[in-house]
Amino acid sequence: MAQTRINRGIGYKIADVLIYIFIGLLSLICIVPFFHVVSVSISGNEAVLSNKVWFLPHDVTFQAYKTVLGDPSMMKSFGFTILITVLFTLLGLALTICAAYALSRQRMKGRSVINTIFVITMYFGAGMIPEYILMDSLNLLDTMAVLILPLAISAYNMIILRTAMQAVPASLEEAASLDGCGDFRILVQVMLPLVIPTLATLALFYAVGRWNSYSDALYYIQSDNLKPLQLKLYNLVAAAADSSALEGDGGQTAQAEEVVKSATIMFATIPIIIVYPFLQKYFVSGAMVGAVKE
Amino acid sequence: MKTQTNMAAPAVKRKKGFMFYLKRDWELYALVVIPLIFIVVFKFLPLLGLSIAFMDYNPILGFSGSKFVGFDVFRQMFTSPDFYVALRNTIVLNIFDLICGFPMPIILAILLNEITCAWYKKLTQTILYLPHFLSWVIISAIAYQLFSPSTGIVNIIIGAITGTGESALIPFLTEKWHWAVMYILLAVWQSMGWGTIIYLAAITGINSDLYEAADIDGAGRFGKIWHVTLPGIKPTIVVMLIMALGRLMGSNFERVQALSNTNVTDFSEVIATYVYRVGLGANKFNISTAVGLFQSVVGLVLVLLSDRVAKALGENGLV
Incomplete structure (x- = not known):
């Protein structure tokens, strides 16, 4: 924050990039499970059964939500x-x-x-x-x-x-x-x-x-x-x-x-x-x- | 303190009866009385029930009909192998929780503090805090889906990477050693982001002159973290460590109960689940109460001890 702007070497930039990537990865770990669960919840049964659903839905259907709501x-x-x-x-x-x-x-x-x-x-x-x-x-x-x-x-x-x-x-x-x-x-x-x-x-x-x-x-x-x-x-x-x-x-x-x-x-x-x-x-x-x- | 608050009363009489204050500040007492009743009824009244731990308690006969047996129940408890398993699991899991879970927020806070891009920092913080707000039931439900040996996405991905194309069939949650690791990691996942808040606040409180002085002395980025940031947040770290040590005997019932399954009870039976199983499950109210009391007392002793230690070290302590 209150760091004075003096020239920083290449090492500083590399460290910066590594920090950004590390924090980014941790954030992904926190959010990606949800993408998976959401994707499964709106995918067709067939696609889920054949393990096709990773982080994006397949054969989108809201049937499961209808079941829960019903x-x-x-x-x-x-x-x-x-x-x-x-x-x-x-x-x-x-x-x-x-x-x-x-x-x-x-x-x-x-x-x-x-x-x-x-x-x-x-x-x-x-x-x-x-x-x-x-x-x-x-x-x-x-x-x-x-x-x-x-x-x-x-x-x-x-x-x-x-x-x-x-x-x-x-x-x-x-x-x-x-x-x-x-x-x-x-x-x-x-x-x-x-x-x-x-x-x-x-x-x-x-x-x-x-x-x-x-x-x-x-x-x-x-x-x-x-x-x-x-x-x-x-x-x-x-x-x-x-x-x-x-x-x-x-x-x-x-x-x-x-x-x-x-x-x-x-x-x-x-x-x-x-x-x-x-x-x-x-x-x-x-x-x-x-x-x-x- | 007296002079600034006693606006109405002249300072002639020093000692005043409680009635005087009750009359003057009746509104304050009226405000505090209902919350106080809630606390007394729901937190202090149950303490009377601790007497069950010294009785041959019969739920049908109640307190008056049950016989007083002194420390017999505790003798029973200390000779039960199940109790020692629960005690061992509680302590071992908590120690690993501490080792893995405690440093993570500190590291994360220091790294987050190095991020200068405002939107990136805000976005990642928002995401990192989110798991703290999820119930253990939801975390467990998601975990069992992701880590299922045959259908879980993690095993499928591992299978794809290792080239078999088939699920890797690693029993993440259904084999006790794997389960213990997952139990720890899931808690790290849940709490690492939230834990940073306190350290980020402490870092904000560090005098920026110190960083400038370090700059002038030619300290690099790591040098500044090591010689300025870490010493700056040391008091916070100590307080958090005391609180964590005080919790070494505690256990989060909802976490263990939601994450365990029949295959892993060797490791997943902790004091909280033991109290539940023996108490409400098997209706042995006195043993369950005794075990609970044991846990509470040891927990309290740990809190007071670590508080003492912190004060001896010149830190602020808890109270």
Whole structure:
């Protein structure tokens, strides 16, 4: 960046080219698998069976997507996952905002104690069975609420937002306070507009976290209509993994399913790929704050 | 600190009761109380359930009906060969995770920093961050497709390169040694890009005068990386290393569970999956809880120890 422009030898240029190529290759490794899965998902069965599909589709057809879209249980699960993701993100943001604002105020008595209570949860957990028993005794097993409430506040995200709020100049708050604003109004009218980038980051973290996890659903959910998309995909993958472990080849039927499976994978991935670029400009700064905890 | 914040109260009385602050800042306490309830209910209440680890727990009888047995459950745990397999796998896989996964973001960040072409840097960064946002289920689904011995594109390409024209039939994910390597590599793939963010931020914070001074001293590109960039990000590296060491006993349930299959359980059974299998699978709640507690306690000790070490080395540490 701040390198002064002095003449550089040929060695420097070669190193430059090598670095560009290396980084380019790594990026390709990150993106090429998707090209393959997308290609398989929109290729004809025949072409996939004869291993013709590499990184470009063959005999393009959207039949697999029609199959996935025509599967009512898949579509229901898709809708349900969107619903819990939205509710989870809203609740998570609300709780995080409340806690982070209060704990970012120096004058609040007892804030270090409350802070410590939050931080402890980052380093010590009770484990699966105690949590399972708690969900059972709260009558949360096999309900939608169990996928929303327990993980709704994360100490990690709270610290990210608290740090962002602490960075807002105190003079702004004091001015509002002299005008007779209470904390509620300062929070809504002064603070929140100033931390929108951080809020966007946290919204992404909460939403992606909920969208991607399946372990809690695996532990707590029995009913088919309460299974999130990732759990359905997990069941599909686990079955495929074990059958490929048995291998003999997997046979023709397993191969024919590849196309539909690829379409299902894309189906579960596309929402993230759509949201991701819009939030990317925000999350880098947010992730930085989070990594360097106070 | 008192003087700048205590606008309303004159500094006559130094000590004030908690009621005074509760009344003055009631809005703050009102804000914090609901998140606090969530934390207490969902994170602290389960700690009571840890008592199961000391009971001959019967799920039907519950806490009150079950007998207290002291450390019997732990004795059972420490005599079970399965537990040692899970413990060994957890530690060995984590050590390899650390060896392979830790340096990668540092190297990548330094190289990305050498890229001066803005659009190329932005594009590659965007792509490199993407895998971080994919669930392990999706990564596993894609991996099983790409690396399948007979139908996977990777084996087909290897076959084409080696000239047989047939699939190379390498059991990337279905033979335990291959699987262990893939397990590590897939995590490197997933997290290398995201991990660079923190180091890139640290590099940005390095005083540019240092680079100019190095230029004047005739330092080459590598010289500047070695003598300026690396020392500049050393504190960050140390903090990240502490955090990584603190995680040596942890395991990512979703990652192992999604990637494993029946052929590789010798290596893929880690503490997290063992807890799941013994607990919810075989309904041995007390053993599962004991194993979980063991993992949590050792993990906590590791975090505190590495924090101490970092502070002794003159670094900032975690808290």
